[in-house]
Amino acid sequence: MIDLYIERSDKETEEFLAEEDAAFLQTKISYLKDHQNEFVYFEANELNELGVDSLSIELDDVFGNYDVMLGLKLQKKQEPVMRAFLDHELNGNDIKYDLMFDQGDGLWNVNFTLNYVTDFSEDMTFDAAFRLIIQLLEQLVKTVKG
Numbered sequence: 451m452i453d454l455y456i457e458r459s460d461k462e463t464e465e466f467l468a469e470e471d472a473a474f475l476q477t478k479i480s481y482l483k484d485h486q487n488e489f490v491y492f493e494a495n496e497l498n499e500l501g502v503d504s505l506s507i508e509l510d511d512v513f514g515n516y517d518v519m520l521g522l523k524l525q526k527k528q529e530p531v532m533r534a535f536l537d538h539e540l541n542g543n544d545i546k547y548d549l550m551f552d553q554g555d556g557l558w559n560v561n562f563t564l565n566y567v568t569d570f571s572e573d574m575t576f577d578a579a580f581r582l583i584i585q586l587l588e589q590l591v592k593t594v595k596g
Contacts, residue, residue, distance in 0.1 A: 455493040456576075461508055462487065475577035479516060479564075482509040483572075492580065500587045507564065507579065513544060516564040516572075518583055521557040528594045532558070535593045539586065542566035 456470040467488065482488065489508035497505060501523035510517050524532065532549060540546040540562060547562035564570055567582055574582070 453493075453495045457491045458485075458488050459491060460487055461489050475580065476575050478572070479507070479574055479576055479579045480572045481576075482507070482516065483514075486511065490576065494580075496584055497587075500584070500591050502587065505583065507576075510563075513563075515544075515566075516570075516579075517561055518564050519559075519561045520587075521552070521555065522560050522587075522590075523557055524591070524594055526551045526553075531594050532560075532590065535590050536562065539568070539589070540566040541568065 454472060454475075456472075456474055458467045458470060459465060460467060470490075482490070486509050489506045491504060491506045493504045497503070497520075502520050505518055505520035507516060507518055509515070529549065529551070536547045536549075542563060542565065544563070546566050547560065550559045551557075552559055564579060564583070567586055569582060570579070
């Protein structure tokens with residue numbers, strides 16, 4: 451991965467805890483179960499190419515699911531296509547995702563449950579999870595811009 455930035459922060463205060471190097475990507479995502487007060491923040495060229503500045507992954511305190519949060523640069527009128535895609539691609543019974551358009555930024559605030567993405571496993575590394583998220587976002591953008 452080129453130009454990758456990773457940091458860990460406190461969920462409650464958003465206080466910076468540590469910057470991580472690429473070796474952190476080999477850590478299992480279940481790290482977040484042992485550090486429930488943290489979220490992991492990523493910036494990468496691969497995200498920028500999809501219209502995403504950054505993304506964060508954290509463990510949901512209530513359901514114990516892995517939540518992905520990001521801002522996605524797509525037009526507001528794309529909402530029906532985005533919802534149809536996420537309804538089809540995410541497999542779960544609880545709330546699978548949340549979409550909200552921020553008029554000021556012109557971005558979609560997208561939150562989704564990583565557990566509901568096909569091929570997700572708690573045994574996967576952050577690298578594998580990141581790849582899975584990129585793959586889902588690539589498909590979403592391709593579908594919307596199709």
